[in-house]
Each structure stands twice: as structure tokens, then as C-alpha cells.
Amino acid sequence: MERQAVARSRRAPAIRRILTPYLFLLPALGLLAAFTFYPVALGTVLSLFEYNVIAPPRFAGLANFRALWSDRYFWIALENSVTYLAVVPVLQGCAILLALWVHRSARGLGWLRAAYYLPVVTSIVVVGMLWRWLYDDAGLVNYLLLQLRLLHGPVHWLSDPGIALYAVMFVTLWKGLGYYMVIYLAGLEAIPPTFAEAAAIDGAGPAQQLWRVTLPLLRPSILLATTLSAISALRVFEEVYVMTGGGPIYATYTMFYYMFDQAFGALHLGYAAAIGVVLAAVTIGLSVANFKLLREGGLAYY
Amino acid sequence: MSAAVEYAGLALVAAVTAFPFVWLLATSLRGSGAVFSFPPVIVPRPPTLANYVGVWETMPIGRFFLNTVYLTGMGITLTVATSALAGYPLARMRFPGRDAIFYAIVGSLMLPQHVGLILNFVTMMRLHLIDTFAAVYLPSAASVFGIFLLRQAYLVIPLEIEDAARIDGAGELRLWGQIMLPLVAPALATLAIVEFSAYWNSFLWPLIVLKSPEKYPLAVGLLNLSGLFAHNTRYVAAGAVMMTLPMIVVFLALQRYFLRGITIGAVR
Numbered sequence: 001m002e003r004q005a006v007a008r009s010r011r012a013p014a015i016r017r018i019l020t021p022y023l024f025l026l027p028a029l030g031l032l033a034a035f036t037f038y039p040v041a042l043g044t045v046l047s048l049f050e051y052n053v054i055a056p057p058r059f060a061g062l063a064n065f066r067a068l069w070s071d072r073y074f075w076i077a078l079e080n081s082v083t084y085l086a087v088v089p090v091l092q093g094c095a096i097l098l099a100l101w102v103h104r105s106a107r108g109l110g111w112l113r114a115a116y117y118l119p120v121v122t123s124i125v126v127v128g129m130l131w132r133w134l135y136d137d138a139g140l141v142n143y144l145l146l147q148l149r150l151l152h153g154p155v156h157w158l159s160d161p162g163i164a165l166y167a168v169m170f171v172t173l174w175k176g177l178g179y180y181m182v183i184y185l186a187g188l189e190a191i192p193p194t195f196a197e198a199a200a201i202d203g204a205g206p207a208q209q210l211w212r213v214t215l216p217l218l219r220p221s222i223l224l225a226t227t228l229s230a231i232s233a234l235r236v237f238e239e240v241y242v243m244t245g246g247g248p249i250y251a252t253y254t255m256f257y258y259m260f261d262q263a264f265g266a267l268h269l270g271y272a273a274a275i276g277v278v279l280a281a282v283t284i285g286l287s288v289a290n291f292k293l294l295r296e297g298g299l300a301y302y
Numbered sequence: 303m304s305a306a307v308e309y310a311g312l313a314l315v316a317a318v319t320a321f322p323f324v325w326l327l328a329t330s331l332r333g334s335g336a337v338f339s340f341p342p343v344i345v346p347r348p349p350t351l352a353n354y355v356g357v358w359e360t361m362p363i364g365r366f367f368l369n370t371v372y373l374t375g376m377g378i379t380l381t382v383a384t385s386a387l388a389g390y391p392l393a394r395m396r397f398p399g400r401d402a403i404f405y406a407i408v409g410s411l412m413l414p415q416h417v418g419l420i421l422n423f424v425t426m427m428r429l430h431l432i433d434t435f436a437a438v439y440l441p442s443a444a445s446v447f448g449i450f451l452l453r454q455a456y457l458v459i460p461l462e463i464e465d466a467a468r469i470d471g472a473g474e475l476r477l478w479g480q481i482m483l484p485l486v487a488p489a490l491a492t493l494a495i496v497e498f499s500a501y502w503n504s505f506l507w508p509l510i511v512l513k514s515p516e517k518y519p520l521a522v523g524l525l526n527l528s529g530l531f532a533h534n535t536r537y538v539a540a541g542a543v544m545m546t547l548p549m550i551v552v553f554l555a556l557q558r559y560f561l562r563g564i565t566i567g568a569v570r
Contacts, residue, residue: 017474018397020391020395020474021391021395021397021400022391022397024387024388024390024391024395024478025387025388025391025392025403027383027384027387027388027444028384028385028387028388028407028444028449029388029403029407029444030444031384031440031441031443031444032407032410032444032446034425035418035422035425035440035441035442035444036410036413036415036418036444037410037413038421038425039417039418039419039420039421039422039425040413040414040415040417040418040421042421043417043418043419043420043421044417046420046421053424053427097311098312098315101308101311101312102312104308105305105308105309105312110557112312112313112316113557114553114554114557115316115319115320116315116316116319117553117557117560117561118319118320118323118550118553119319121499121503121549121550121553121560122323122503122546122549122550123502123503123505123520123521123524123545123546123549124503124505124521125503125505125521125522125524125525125545126326126524126542126545126546129524129525129528129538129542130322130323130325130326130542131322133329133535134322134325140322140325174318174319177315177319178319179564182561182564182565183564183565186564186565235416237506238505238506241506242525256416259416259420263419263420263423264423264510269420269424272420273417273420276414276416276417276419276420277414277417279414279416280414280416280417283414284414
């Protein structure tokens with residue numbers, strides 16, 4: 001039966017048979033080449049040029065990077081982006097805790113899971129506007145904290161330069177919690193219950209089981225989620241754009257924001273590309289470090 | 303830790319994630335009074351649709367809505383089509399360069415996409431596509447996640463089915479279109495739903511390439527709206543509910559597919 005099938009397919013014109021797989025791939029590969037590979041490659045090269053769209057690009061060597069080095073706003077943006085990384089451990093800690101709880105008491109909690117996921121599927125524009133209202137001097141957050149007597153007076157969440165960045169970080173946490181919880185939940189469901197049983201027989205308490213068994217086995221999920229979350233923290237833009245516009249006085253100005261302003265506001269495309277390359281370098285460095293740190297673990301390790 | 307504490311924790315987190323939406327809905331249904339009244343109004347008395355009517359009459363919300371539906375529809379169609387095509391030979395044919403192509407596709411996830419953003423803008427300008435819908439959906443019309451997802455789905459189809467079709471004389475195109483494609487329908491549905499939320503909510507790229515307000519999707523239009531009606535929060539809230547409601551309905555109806563989409567994306 002198999003031989004017959006092969007023989008029949010051999011009868012098809014040879015050239016068509018050779019081309020078929022490539023024709024199937026053509027639309028996707030063409031689009032990826034045009035809008036992913038080409039722009040990333042050329043964008044990296046563009047960081048060595050001066051380019052404002054109107055005049056032809058002019059080679060500038062490392063001038064863009066030298067200019068960045070003495071650019072005050074670049075350092076402010078870099079510092080804010082790196083500070084934003086603080087959201088990663090908090091977010092992942094909360095997501096793991098939530099996943100552990102949901103995993104243990106999963107039955108009949110479908111609607112709770114849906115509630116956690118609501119912010120994930122909501123547009124960042126709606127989320128940003130909503131939190132701008134909640135963070136208002138007379139908004140719900142201040143009201144609740146005043147009622148609970150945790151505050152003496154209203155906090156200017158988004159207009160106090162010392163607080164605004166952390167207020168935006170909380171929104172990132174709020175919006176991402178459900179997403180990462182689902183990743184961890186999938187990781188937890190992949191762990192056979194025999195591990196917990198064996199640990200219990202060996203006399204491990206709940207805390208020991210968590211630290212010595214569950215978390216090490218969850219490491220691949222943690223590696224994936226922390227990497228994703230760190231990359232998006234370094235590249236944060238949309239939350240900031242909608243909620244604070246980078247202010248007050250650059251308190252929430254991030255690398256991506258600076259790149260965006262330079263590219264599409266000032267039309268300094270080469271300079272913007274240089275900012276993008278530095279951001280990429282920081283991101284790659286961090287991802288590699290994270291990978292080295294969390295590589296060992298998971299089912300294959302034991 | 304006792305079960306009671308866990309349940310209390312779960313309920314508290316759910317309240318924190320869901321309550322702002324309740325407040326948003328209540329605000330959009332309120333007829334009058336300060337938006338920031340204490341205690342916060344959860345059940346507006348009497349509830350009114352006046353804000354919805356008002357925002358519909360003063361802003362082209364209907365237009366934004368249609369734009370979003372069109373962009374989302376085109377985006378999903380193209381992404382599903384390109385993924386359904388590209389995943390097939392990667393899973394079921396043998397040809398020179400197959401593995402290299404597959405690794406290049408998956409590896410592109412590691413590329414710093416934000417650097418590409420600048421050049422994509424230049425490309426769109428060169429193609430004279432700035433301020434067109436095509437500029438919005440073309441750059442994301444091929445999805446690495448989609449290709450990967452469909453390849454996995456094609457891989458698990460038993461060889462016997464393929465052989466039987468070939469004996470019946472099916473050519474490569476018919477084999478794919480009539481036999482294989484129906485068998486990967488669940489994967490196509492998962493991809494369509496994941497892409498639905500991506501296109502429906504997409505905001506940064508449309509903001510960059512669209513110039514005329516009559517072409518804005520809801521996300522960009524709504525941001526404009528919030529600037530214009532900074533003093534009328536209830537109008538803006540009504541607009542926000544109109545944008546969010548379809549997404550939430552789709553999510554609640556097809557939750558399983560959404561969550562499967564993330565899990566497949568995650569466990570690579």
C-alpha cells in the first residue's frame with residue numbers, strides 16, 4: 001500500500017514536486033523576511049548612520065553611540081527601564097503563589113480564573129485610562145487606603161515623580177498576573193503527583209515540599225516566564241504612554257519611549273536605532289544571565 | 303496554610319483584578335454626579351444609556367468599531383492562512399533546507415523586534431502604505447507562533463490517512479485542502495482566537511502608521527477620545543466598555559482555547 005502511494009507521487013512532474021514545499025512556505029517566509037528579518041538586520045546597521053527619512057542616510061560610524069553616552073535623557077531612560085525590572089520578581093512571585101493555590105483547589109473555581117485573566121485580554125488603552133482614574137487624587141485607590149487608615153492624605157500616584165514609576169509598575173503587575181499564572185499552572189499540571197507522594201513518604205513538610213520539590217521542578221516554567229517578563233519590562237512603553245506620557249519630569253521615561261520619540265517624533269532614525277541596539281544588548285545580556293542562572297532543573301534534571 | 307486562608311487569598315486577588323471593571327461599567331451607566339464620589343457608586347440609580355448615546359453621537363465610535371472589525375478580520379484571515387500553509391511542508395514533507403528554515407523561523411523570536419519597528423515604518427513609507435489598513439496588518443500577517451502551532455498539529459496526523467488519500471489519487475494541494483486542513487481545525491481555532499485578542503487590542507503600530515482619524519481602530523480612537531473628553535469621564539467610560547465588551551464576551555465563551563493558546567506558546 002505504501003509502495004503504491006510512493007509510486008503514484010513519483011509520477012507527478014518532478015519540478016512541481018520539488019517546488020511544492022517552497023510554494024507552501026512562500027507567503028509566510030516572504031512576510032517574515034520583509035517585516036522581521038530585513039528590518040531587524042537593517043535597523044542594527046542603521047544605528048551607524050544618520051538618517052532623517054528625507055535626506056539619504058549618511059555613515060556616521062559610532063557617532064550615535066558616542067552621542068548617547070553623553071545624552072542625559074538616555075541615562076534617565078536607561079535607569080528607569082532597569083528600575084522597571086523590579087516588577088519581574090514581584091510579578092513572578094505572585095503568579096507562582098496564585099498558581100499553587102489555584103492548582104490545589106482547582107475544582108469549581110473556573111470563574112475565579114476568568115477574573116484573573118480579565119485584565120490580560122483587555123486593551124492596554126482601556127487599562128491605562130481605567131487606572132488613571134483609579135489613581136486620581138480623589139480616586140478609588142486613595143479612597144480605599146484612606147478608609148483603611150493606611151494613608152494620612154491622598155497620594156499623587158501619577159504626578160509625584162518619586163512614585164509615578166512604581167504606580168505604573170503596579171499596573172503592569174495587575175495586567176500580567178493572570179497570564180503568568182496560566183504558564184505556571186501548565187507547569188504544575190505537568191509534574192506527576194508521584195514526586196509529592198515520594199517527598200511526603202520521606203517525611204517532607206509542606207514548606208520543604210515547596211522549596212525542595214515543586215519549585216525546582218517548576219524551573220523551566222520559571223525560566224520562560226522570567227525571561228518573557230524581563231524582556232517586556234525592559235521594553236515597557238504602552239502603559240507609560242497611556243498613563244503618564246513619560247512624565248512627570250521624565251520620571252517614567254523609558255528606553256522604548258525614548259526610541260519612539262526619536263524615531264517618530266524627531267525623525268532621528270539612526271539615533272533611535274542606536275537606542276534600540278543598546279536596549280537589545282541589555283535584553284540579550286539579561287536573558288543569557290537568567291538562562292545560566294535557571295537552566296538546571298525540571299523533570300529532565302532528576 | 304489552611305484552605306480558608308487560600309480561598310480568601312484567591313477571592314481577594316479576583317476582587318482586585320475584576321473590581322475595576324465593575325466600577326468602569328457602573329461609571330458608564332451613571333446619569334449624573336461627580337465621577338469620583340465617595341463611597342464609589344457600584345449600582346447606578348437609575349442606570350442610563352445616555353452616555354453611550356452621547357459618545358456615539360459626538361464621536362465616530364461606529365466608524366472606529368468597523369475599522370477594528372475589518373483590521374481584526376483581515377489580520378486573523380491572513381495569519382491563519384499563512385500559518386496553515388507554512389506549517390504543512392515543515393511537518394510532512396522532506397525537502398532540502400527544511401530544518402534550517404524551521405530553525406530560522408523559530409529563532410526569529412529571539413530577534414530584537416523593537417529595532418525592526420523603525421525600519422518597518424520606513425518600508426511602509428517607501429511602499430506608500432502609510433495611513434492605509436494594509437500597513438497595519440501586513441507586518442504581523444505571518445506569525446511564528448502560528449507556524450509552530452500548525453506544524454505541531456500536522457505532525458500528529460497518522461501516516462495512514464495520508465497514504466489512503468494518495469491511493470485515491472489526491473494531489474498535494476487536494477490532500478492538504480480536503481484531508482489535512484479539516485484535521486487541524488482545533489489548532490486553527492486556537493490560533494484565530496489568540497490572534498483575535500492581539501489584533502483587537504493592537505495599539506502601538508496603528509498609532510504609528512495611521513494618520514487620519516477616520517481610519518483609527520477603537521484603541522487609538524479611544525485614546526483620542528480620552529483627550530477630547532478629559533472632563534467627561536462617563537463618555538470615555540462608555541467608549542471603553544464598548545471596546546472591551548466584545549473581547550470579554552469572546553474570552554468567556556472560548557476561554558478553553560485562549561488558555562490552550564498560552565500553554566502551547568509557553569511549553570516550547
